[in-house]
Amino acid sequence: MSNTPLRLPPLKSLLAFRHAARSLSFKDAAGQLHVTQAAISQQIKTLEETLGVPLFERHTRQISLTHEGQYLFEHAEKAFELLETGVKGIIDDPNPNTLVISTLPSFASRWLVSRLGHFQEKEKDINIHLSPSLSLASFSDGNLDLSIRLGQGTYAGLRSDLLFDEFLLPVCHPALLNNTKEIKQQLAALPVITDGGPDLIHVWPEFQRYLGSTNTPLKSHLHVSDSTILIEALLSGQGITMARFSLVYELIEKGQLICPLPIYVKSYYSFYLVAPAPHFKHHKVTTFISWLKGETKTIEASWQAYLKAHPELEKLEISYGKIEDGC
Amino acid sequence: MSNTPLRLPPLKSLLAFRHAARSLSFKDAAGQLHVTQAAISQQIKTLEETLGVPLFERHTRQISLTHEGQYLFEHAEKAFELLETGVKGIIDDPNPNTLVISTLPSFASRWLVSRLGHFQEKEKDINIHLSPSLSLASFSDGNLDLSIRLGQGTYAGLRSDLLFDEFLLPVCHPALLNNTKEIKQQLAALPVITDGGPDLIHVWPEFQRYLGSTNTPLKSHLHVSDSTILIEALLSGQGITMARFSLVYELIEKGQLICPLPIYVKSYYSFYLVAPAPHFKHHKVTTFISWLKGETKTIEASWQAYLKAHPELEKLEISYGKIEDGC
DNA sequence: CGCCATAGTTAAGAAATACTTAACCATAGA
């Protein structure tokens, strides 16, 4: 007998065979594999032609295994059980009691950290490791369970679930404004604070147009490294910015910051839960996501309440060119 | 943990992974699987994304397995070994000492049977079961090893290897002709013997044209069930036919039959060895085929010698319409 | 007994997957 290495028949047809042989029904096998009966029929036919032997006897509406079919089934069943065991062991959570989350430092410090106590009290057997990151952290080394990012949800090879949409408001310290001049004039004189978020880049032209100073450079400009610093700069009265609602709405509610103009923008970035698809099946992840979605409902509720309390708010429509994926 | 049934990742990517993990080289895995290195690279990437974990660590030009990769490899290796064992057991010959051959009764009786003694003497451990059949016998019940058919070699789901080409000659008993009249006139008066072979149907119009009697029905017509009877009819002087060279050349050499006209036709049917592809790997089949090809060289040699001895032979070109697959 | 539902089959076309090619990157070795 030749020693040339064996070339397996199409593996899909072997899997189809295994299911058909186990249930002795092409129809049932089709249901199990989420394909049509015709697909199974064709797969089995191809397999029989490739192997050169019949694997089933046909009895019009029923099938039974031939001797060779029985022999092959015994091997195929064990083989696919092994594959299933191996794959399941891979995608099962190797560390079910520790949830490693990466998110924006600003979102972590301004919103999430202060709420995590509630989660930990509720879920005592899940430890949270919060890992701030300005950009999408890599899942490639296997040490990260979930990422909460602001972006477009288009991360290659990863699943992204929308958490909540983001809105941008003009925000500053109340002490920066008084009644001696018109608000727009006062604002035009304030430094603008930016943090490099790509969704903001497209907003300034509109902002300036609203202030009536189209196509002139920003008078004064404070650029900070991320939104955490940006919020601190706002709170210390360094200037004005279009701030993300999720980060400032509690400060506005407390009167520590104000929204001096009746305008807002819907960011084309939203907050997403991002991870490899199998991570979304881990108990600790699904538990955290359920809790988080409950908590972020307060952001959405606050936004709706804010809109209701300020009917004069006007939505600026931004025209975008090439949009980055997000951060 | 959810009880929803596990859906395996693409099986091809698991096989690619297995080979890459075993040799720790995408390049080597590509060679083993007869694809390009890029294909393996993409398969592994897809698998890692689907499973949500890295399986290899990359070191520019080298790879090593991660912990999860090692775990999965152990399962995958065993699983594919099982599949290979099962498949090999299927396509290996369950009955290596008995070769069941189906062929045309005419070819069996006129040519093959008388030579099989030589084969059996040469190969004492292979028993031949010769099973005459007017049409292609089914391989579906697993009791047939090889078929020798006259056709176009286009049998669905089966492999067909050309054995030899067939030629058609006008043949009759020598006693049917004398010197009193011109040969063509005498032949036109003879009954035509046919056996239903589709390759003959298209020949008669040309035959008649050659005799100078275009578009008139055959004067007299003896139809028999197959070529075995046809040869007996020829030998008993019942008429003329366009006979297959392989069946009559020995009778012509002995003077028992003659070819009264210097014409011939190349049949669009040829003799083929037909079987499910794996059967061509069985030792008994390859042994028989080697022997048979040696023996059928005498037919081809005889044909070439016949052409050389009769340089006046003219090849008639037949125009065909829709052609049947053969028998 | 006739009709309807059922499971398997097949052909043709569409959808999805896998592969190739070419260009690229980061080394390692000569």
Added chain:
DNA sequence: TCTATGGTTAAGTATTTCTTAACTATGGCG
């Protein structure tokens, strides 16, 4: 320092798998 090597990726092509629709041969029910 330059070249060869193994892995990566994008774009386009080839192949495989699937769906749909029509078909066949039952088996069971009214």
